[in-house]
Amino acid sequence: MKRATAVFVSAVQDEARLLMTRPWDAFVAFGLPLILLTVIAAMLAPGVIRQAPVAVVDQDNSAFSRAAIRNMEASPGVRVVHAPATMQEAMTLMRRGEIYSVAHFPAGFSDGAFRRPEQVTVSFNGAFQTVGALSALGQSTAIASAAGPQLQERARQSGVPETALQPPAVQVSIVGNPQLSFELFLGGLLAPGVLHLLAACSAVLAVGRLMQGGSFKTFRSQTGGCTTTALMGRLTPHFVIFSLWGLCWIAWLSGVRGWGVAGSLPLLTLGVLALMAVSVVLSALLVTALGDVDTAFSATAIYSGAAIAFSNGTLPLDHGPRFARIWSDILPYSHYLRLQTGQLVTGAATDAAWRDLMILGGVAVIGLILSALLIRLRSRFAPKPETLSFSLPQQGVTAAFIATFRNLPHARPVNSLLILAVVFYAFYYPAAYAGQAAAGxxxxxxxxxxxxxxxxxxxxxxxxxxxxxxxxxxxxxxxxxxxxxxxxxxxxxxxxxxxxxxxxxxxxxxxxxxxxxxxxxxxxxxxxxxxxxxxxxxxxxxxxPDIARAVRLAPTLKQDSLFNPTEGYGGYAVPAVSLIILQQTLLMGAGVVAAVRRETGAPPLRRSVRLGLWLALIAIGTASSLFYFGFVFWLQDYPRAGNLIGVLLLAPIFSAGVSALGLLLGGLFDRHERVLQVLVGTSAPLFFLSGAAWPHFMMPKMLVWLAHLSPSTAAVQAFVRLNAMGASLGEVAASAAILTGLAAVYGGLWLMRGSLRVDLSR
Missing domain, CATH: 3.40.1710.10 (abc type-2 transporter like domain)
Structure with missing residues (x-):
């Protein structure tokens, strides 16, 4: 017993020392969570979307339309910023991203309104559905309010009692989030999911360090056979650190931001602890089962990287594909989110929370037992020789270009990102949104x-x-x-x-x-x-008859979803998320190439070789983009091919910026696994920073400026408009200019300096 305790304490101390003294380990444990949580907190602090920019096409210029416009200007939800003369002009403004919805009062409307049924159309940008639908609701409410006095006057002239015109009032009350705050909703969804992924990635490398060539033989001898105790000791610092981060976020939301805890705080605390325990234990299980750190990172990204999408927190999966429903039930994060929502937001009964808590705890215990057994099994075998290289010629653009492609079949960490992950995620991620809309x-x-x-x-x-x-x-x-x-x-x-x-x-x-x-x-x-x-x-x-006649004489409102006519959640989310997938796979693939060369002590590259390598990665990134925009979007029936020429022109520029940035970042890492460990956790925040789900006009200006340092921010704005909205290059000129500037700056830095030789490894 004393020996086991000594082994456990020694393992905890050794791992804690690594986390405190090695710069990249310390950054992943302390710096990266702080940065990402700060970004999420600052981004979502406004909570409710207000002053969404909208337009009004008033071709009627009547007392009614003017009253409706005054109501819009008085509404906190929308801000009338344009008054175009025609709907064509309004569509141009929408494709430029200057407005999210437009109300159209047709010519001669006042002549027929309140005498025969007439219609006012509010069209909104369904490609950016969150803010588009909310701005359309704000305009529709203002129009309906303006119709009330006109309808009452018409009723008075017809001799119909005013009370007869009152439809049943509908009072909507929201349990747990009466303000419909996105800070509480998205903050509670996004931050724990990011910490879940960071904890898992941190633990993958921690367990991977104990393994040599797929074997734990050395580890067993060093611990005197107490491998299970030593494993628990190695995982404990990661569990403690990320549990504290999770509890800090709960304290931020419920305490500092004042949302409170509707249910049981002890249960919520246990839920955070259980989620982080599962996170680190499953990482150990993946490493020990697969016998390879790179493959374990890929598996971690699959199960925890898309956990938010499959969690039932956004689009409910009750009537979605069978795979999505089964996978959601398997993923630990789904159970945690249900527990958190019930205890933090709605004050749910504790029996359901205990059930989810027991599931998480059971998975952690079973995962630890299996990991221990697999370590004992792998400790019987001698380590296999590990080959790691990405060789390139001494000079020549063409030679380096060809050599890059020749290396792909043999460089598994690279091709798994640049090829296999691109194809896999094209079908894996959209499965969460195949149902398109909430149903049943x-x-x-x-x-x-x-x-x-x-x-x-x-x-x-x-x-x-x-x-x-x-x-x-x-x-x-x-x-x-x-x-x-x-x-x-x-x-x-x-x-x-x-x-x-x-x-x-x-x-x-x-x-x-x-x-x-x-x-x-x-x-x-x-x-x-x-x-x-x-x-x-x-x-x-x-x-x-009198009442019915009077009621039917009120003008009707029609809301029209443009560029996403079915108002499908997948039709709005997946095209934007696809840009994040394309960026992250290319970014990490390029980063691994640079990191592998640094890790293996490869000689510095001449400028011509750097150019050839960069051009090869640009070609791969462009092909991946066209595969998504041309085939995947067609197969999944997402909005596409609105401006094919624009897509063809911008895809290489986007790929150039991403690949150059990846090559620059890869030169910073001491080992290639760091690339995934650091960059995987940034994917979800980058999606929200792109402005697709949460608009830029609600974010701090400095944060928006920083977000544009990532090519994905401008790429989402540009490619969604080109593909779904048929925008011209002129209408996406600002985003195209940013992409071009990033490609020039990052590409110039790569060609001028190669990898950045900064020693952050030890």
Missing amino acids: LPVAVVTPTQSALTRALVEDLNASREVEVAAVIPSSAEGFELMRRGVIDGVVVLPRRFEPDLVRGAPTGLAIWLNGGYLVRVTAVGKAVAAAAAHVADAQLEGL
Whole structure:
């Protein structure tokens, strides 16, 4: 027992000393988490999207349209920045990224409004769906408010009582996140996922250091056979450090930012500890099972790198592909996120949290046992010789270009990133969003009486794509309990006199309670319930001709999703994420090439050889981009080929900037595995910094400026518009200029200096 304790303490001390004294280990454990968490906190601090830039095409110039515009200008959600004369001009502004939605009042609208049915169209940018849909909602609400006084005046002239024009009020209440804050939603989703990945990558290299040529023979002899105890000691510092980071983030959200903890803080704390325990243990299992650090890093990136997408935190997977649902249930992060959402946001019952906690704990224990057994098994074999090289000729652009491709089949760490990962992620990541839209989300209807109107409402709800009625119950308390337990996503409460009040023309309101932990579900459930209630009320008014006539004379609003007509979540998210995938695979592939040459002591490259290597990587990156934009988008039916010429022109420029940056960064690392250890965890923050899901006008200006140092930021803005929106090169000129400038600067640094010989290894 004393010997085992001594081995454990010695292992903890040795690993802690490495983490404190080796610069890159210290950076991954302390510096990188601090940087990424600070970026996430600063980026999401505003919480709610406000003052989204919009336009109005007022071809009617009537009192009604002017009233609607005044309402928009008074709205906190939108800001009217342009008043183009035609929709064509408005589309140009949208393709440039200057506006996210546009309201169109057609010529002669006031002549027909309130006398015959008329329509105002609010078109929004579905390629950037988050801010586009919210800005369209803000404009639509302002227009609807302007219609009220006009409708009342028309009713007065027709002799219809004002009360008869009141549709049933719908009060939407959000449990746990009443402000619909993206800081709480995305912050709670993104930061733990990034820490989960960083902890896993840190532990991969920690266990990999104990292995030589796929064998743990030396490790066993050094620990006197106490390999399990020593393994636990080596993992402990990583577990402690990243657990503390996770708890710091919870303290930031719940304490400093004031969101509080709706459920049990001890359970939430145990959840963080369990997630980090699973993170480091699964890394040990992957290294010991695969016998190769590079392959273990790739497997780690697969299971934890896309954990956010498959977590059910964004688009629900309930009716998605079977693979996505099964994989989501397998991934540890899905269980942690459900626990965190219940305890941090909605105050869910503790029994579900304990179930998820036991699953995480069980996985950690089983993973540790299997890792220990595999170490004992691999310690019986002698280490295999390890060959690592990426040889290039002494001079010649063409010779270096050809040699790069000749090296690919033999340099497994490089080809797994530049080729295999590109193909794999083209089909793996979109599987999380194959369902495109939230569907079949369970809700409960609370009503004191079972009536024809109740049955009609249930039928309408079940007929919608978004929701299905899981229960019709008499008690609101029962409905809220079902929602807190995660059984349903919403509760529709009908008051006792809802039907008789509706029939006599003075309807009372109905209430909708939604789970604020999942904003995508909130939107889908809220829209479906409101539409069903309106339809039932309209049908009930059919027997009252005067009222029905007056109500139908109100102008109707149509929201039109441009560039993503199905409003599919995959159609909006995947094209943007694809640019992150293309950048990160090329960035890390180029970085590994440079790091391998440094690690093996290869001689410095002449400028002609550096140019040939860079051109080869540009060719690989361009081919990968065209594979995604030309084949994958077609196969997955995502918006594509809007401006093919523009895509063909910018793809090599994007690849040039990324590959040059990767070559520069790779020269900083002491070993090639560091490239993945450091860069993998930046992928998710880079996606949000691109402005695809969270707009740049809501971020601090300095952060936006820093974000543009990554080619992916300008690339997302440019390629999404070229592919989905058919933007011209002139309309993406700013993003194209940034990409060109980055390619010139990074490429010039690579050609002028080669690898940066800064010794950060020891």
